[in-house]
Amino acid sequence: MVAASVTGLAARRLTSGYTAAMVLLGVGVSLLPLMVSNYILTFVLQALMACALAGSWNLISGFTGYVSFGHAAFFGLGAYAAGIAIAKAAVPAPVAIASAAIVAGCAGLCLGYPALRLRGPYFAVGMLGVAEALRVGITVAEPVTGGGRGLVMPPQDVLLPAYFSMLALVVLIVAITRAVATRPVGLRLLAIREDEVAAEVTGIQTTRLKLVAFATSATLAGVAGGIYAWHMSYIDPTTVFAGSLTVRAIAMTMLGGQGTVFGPVIGSVVLSVIGEVTWARFPFLHNAVSGALIVVIVLFIPRGVTGVLQDRGVLPRSRTL
Amino acid sequence: MTATSPPPILATEGVTKRFGGVVAVDGVSIGIQAGTVTGLIGPNGSGKSTLFRLVSGEIPPDSGRVLLRGEAVQGRGASEINRLGIGRTFQLSRLYPQMSALENLVAVTRAPAAVAQARAMDVLEFVGLTALADEYAANLSYGQQKLVEFARVLVNDPDVILLDEPFAGVNPAMEERIIDRVHDLRRAGKTFLITDHEMRLIMALCSRLVVLDHGELIADGTPQAVRADPKVIEAYFGS
Ligand SMILES: Nc1ncnc2c1ncn2[C@@H]1O[C@H](COP(=O)(O)OP(=O)(O)OP(=O)(O)O)[C@@H](O)[C@H]1O
Ligand SMILES: [Mg+2]
Numbered sequence: 001m002v003a004a005s006v007t008g009l010a011a012r013r014l015t016s017g018y019t020a021a022m023v024l025l026g027v028g029v030s031l032l033p034l035m036v037s038n039y040i041l042t043f044v045l046q047a048l049m050a051c052a053l054a055g056s057w058n059l060i061s062g063f064t065g066y067v068s069f070g071h072a073a074f075f076g077l078g079a080y081a082a083g084i085a086i087a088k089a090a091v092p093a094p095v096a097i098a099s100a101a102i103v104a105g106c107a108g109l110c111l112g113y114p115a116l117r118l119r120g121p122y123f124a125v126g127m128l129g130v131a132e133a134l135r136v137g138i139t140v141a142e143p144v145t146g147g148g149r150g151l152v153m154p155p156q157d158v159l160l161p162a163y164f165s166m167l168a169l170v171v172l173i174v175a176i177t178r179a180v181a182t183r184p185v186g187l188r189l190l191a192i193r194e195d196e197v198a199a200e201v202t203g204i205q206t207t208r209l210k211l212v213a214f215a216t217s218a219t220l221a222g223v224a225g226g227i228y229a230w231h232m233s234y235i236d237p238t239t240v241f242a243g244s245l246t247v248r249a250i251a252m253t254m255l256g257g258q259g260t261v262f263g264p265v266i267g268s269v270v271l272s273v274i275g276e277v278t279w280a281r282f283p284f285l286h287n288a289v290s291g292a293l294i295v296v297i298v299l300f301i302p303r304g305v306t307g308v309l310q311d312r313g314v315l316p317r318s319r320t321l
Numbered sequence: 322m323t324a325t326s327p328p329p330i331l332a333t334e335g336v337t338k339r340f341g342g343v344v345a346v347d348g349v350s351i352g353i354q355a356g357t358v359t360g361l362i363g364p365n366g367s368g369k370s371t372l373f374r375l376v377s378g379e380i381p382p383d384s385g386r387v388l389l390r391g392e393a394v395q396g397r398g399a400s401e402i403n404r405l406g407i408g409r410t411f412q413l414s415r416l417y418p419q420m421s422a423l424e425n426l427v428a429v430t431r432a433p434a435a436v437a438q439a440r441a442m443d444v445l446e447f448v449g450l451t452a453l454a455d456e457y458a459a460n461l462s463y464g465q466q467k468l469v470e471f472a473r474v475l476v477n478d479p480d481v482i483l484l485d486e487p488f489a490g491v492n493p494a495m496e497e498r499i500i501d502r503v504h505d506l507r508r509a510g511k512t513f514l515i516t517d518h519e520m521r522l523i524m525a526l527c528s529r530l531v532v533l534d535h536g537e538l539i540a541d542g543t544p545q546a547v548r549a550d551p552k553v554i555e556a557y558f559g560s
Contacts, residue, residue, distance in 0.1 A: 007455075184437045187420060187428035194417035201377055201411075202429040203403030203477060303419075317421075317457075 011316035018321055022174075022262050025269075029167055033160055041163055045231070047272035048166040049224055053245060054252040054264035055173035056220035060213045061250070062258035063186065065193030066116065070127030071221055071249055073111075073134050074104040076241035078222025080138055080145060083229040087153045088144075093161070097226040104222020105215050112214035116207070119196075128243070135241035150236030153229070162231035169227065170265070173220055178261045181319045189213060190259055244287045251290040254297045257306030260321055266305055328391055330355040330512050331376070331407070331481050336385035336395075338371055338536075345371040347536035348385065355480070358503060358513040360523040360544070363533035364556055369516040370412050372533070373483050376514075377409040378402035389481070404431075408479030412486050412516075414466040416458035422469045423454040430476045441476060448472045449498055464491040471499065475506075482506070484515045488522050500526060524548075532556065 029048070033041060053075060061067045078100035085096040111130055118126050138145045145151055180186040191199040192206050199206050229235045249264075252271050256263030271293075275286060301308050309315040329352035338346040346368040353359055361369050374380045376387055378399040387395040394402055403409075416425050426441035445454050448468055453461065461469060467487060474482060484503075488496050503513055503526060517523050523530070523544075530547040532540040534556040540547045547553055 184427050184430065184434050187417075187424050190420065191417050191428045194419060195415050197379060197399075198411070198415035198417070199429075200399035201379055201403060201409055202473060203400050203431065204429060205400050207400075 007316065011318065014316055015318050015320055018262075018315065022265065025265070026167070026171060030164070033163065038159060041159060043272075043276060045159070045163050045166055047268060048163070048170050049228060050248055050252060050272055051265055051268035052166060052169050052173055052224040053221055053249040054256075054268050055170065055177060056217045056224070057246070057249040058253045058258060058260075058264045059173075059177060059180070059220070060210070060217040062253050062260070062263070063180070063189035063193060064210055064213060066210065066214070067124045067250070068127040069124045069243070069246055069250075070129070070131035071217075072241050072243060072245040073127070073131035074108060074218040074221035075225035075228070075245055076131070076134060076138065076237070077107050078104040078225030079229040079235045079240040080151070080225075081222070082226035083151045083153060083235050084144060086230065087146075087151055090154075093158070093165075093230050096230060097165070097223055100222045100226025100229075101219050104225065105219035107222075108215035108218025109211065112211050112218070116210045116214060131241055131243070131246070135237045138241070139237045145237075148237060150234055151229075153233040155233045158231055162227055165227045165230075166224070169220065169223055174261060174265065176216070176220075178320065181259075181261050185209070186319060193259065244290070247287060247290045247294070251293045251297070253304075254294055254302075255304055257304030260304070260306045261319075262321060263304055263306050270305075326354065329353050329388075330390055331514070332388040333372070333376065334386040334388065336372070336375055336382045336387060338368075338375055338380065338382055344536050346375060346382070346533075349533070349536070349538050350385075351531050351538065351541070353481075353512060353514060355512050356507060356510050357529065358507050358515065358527050360527035360530040361514055361516045361533065362518075362520075362523060362530055362547075363539075367533040367556075368536040369533055370485055371536075373409055373485050373514075373516070376402075377407055377483060403477070403479070406480040407483065408474035408477065408481070409483040410467070410470045410474055410485055410487060412489070414463070414470045416461075416466055416469055416473070418459035419457065421455050421457055422450060422461065422465075422472075425458055425469055426473050426476045429473055432476075444472045444476045445469075447475065448502055464495050467491055468495060468499070471502070479511075481512045481514070484513065486517050487515065488517050488519050496522060 029044060032044060053071065057071045081103035082096035082100040085091045085099045115123060115126050139148045188204045188209055191204055192210060196206055225240060252267030253264045255270060256265065256267030306321055310317045315321060332352040334350050335348045336346055337348050349372060363369055375382050378397055381396045386393045389405055389407060394405060417428060420428065423441050423445065426444060427437045430437045430440050432440040442454065445451055448471060450468060450472060453465060458466060458469065471487060487499055507513060515526065527544060530544050531538060532547060532553050539552045539556060540550045
């Protein structure tokens, strides 16, 4: 099955080279505002947002195998927490984004506690139901949320600060993922994915680990939602709780490689660029393509691009990738 | 058991487990002394693996108690029971397939992160698996997987070790290695409960045998006594 495996010095060189390429990508994205138009910046900001969603989804679903179809719930909650704080209390952006983190994180704890008792498809569909219920809840709570017509904040031009905030979030998510993946705790999360019963019997505290990973994932998705609300100055339930946000995060993570450090980055770069030049103007098609892609990946490259490159001996099987 | 023997480190008291109509384990009471190697034998389907699952907390008993150092632990959950000092292998190895042998041990070790790798390597060396440390579990042979799983149990230094058919599908050289390690660990004070169908090995290893048939304890004693027990002969060779 494994054609070749890279080891020793070659492996270390490849690993550093790969990591350096990712750092360069980050530096490039941070210098971009000096060089390109606002149109392109807005596109890259969307790609960064998708990357943040994919990376945060990866922390729970990619590592533990608890595939959530409701990740958008936390993005939406974060967006509304920040949006309401800005619209009703006129708080500065950092406070709004902090409230997004807190609300989404607490929701992650409260929802994760019961939901993570479900396994496999029950968890996936349960989370889908949660996202849908929250969308309806926000729509109904019109006096606070603006209901289906959406929530309007005072318009302000924050493209650049939002851009750098989203970039910082992506860097933070990658840093957290790397810290987890290269320590025993990352292996424990993967053990839950590989065989949860064996994980329990070998003494891994699966319930606690899953909950921490889930709440962290929810917090980070909430921050992405907060930055989004701040940047857009307008949010509505259909957009911020959209299933397509989740589906795209899943497709990107799976394409890059679940449970890897840079997989979600690779997946979001590839799919954002391809999406922009092909089907972006047809939102319906966009979702269909993402969905179809997930099926194809699951069937043919379940470990994503990273896994394929590792199996072919192009990349070493290092947890830092 | 005489009045002078110390309290058992592990005991079951009337433990019962039903699956639908099948009583897989039926009111089993066993006490195991620390520092001994006990064999748990019985025909296919007699309830050995189910008893292991009950003791390790993978499933709760319908009734009865599991006592570790005199304390009731049934219903505590597998992870907690493992942390209290009961380690167990599975009849069919359940390694984490997409992890190397070394990572399988690092994942479960409770040694501090900084020394986790070193601790795992030490244990792999103890069972003679250093050369396979970086091999992915999915690529290991059946026998190698059994040995890695044994090592994975040892990495947290449990007081009580349950081995479910450790010799099934294992070649003679590796059999010997497992037997040697069990003897080493017993001398260091560890307690073993081992199931296997290979009587030659069980006889060589165990100072005491307990026998299950249809979920019930039918014999308990020295290997010689159990082998001569008519009920045991009936269970194995009767219809
Ligand atoms: N999860 C389950 N659901 C239903 N029946 C089960 C389950 N697990 C075990 N059984 C039944 O319980 C009985 C005991 O099974 P168990 O696996 O404990 O036997 P065993 O002594 O380990 O056998 P073997 O020597 O073949 O490994 C069998 O009749 C089996 O069919
Ligand atoms: Mg069995």
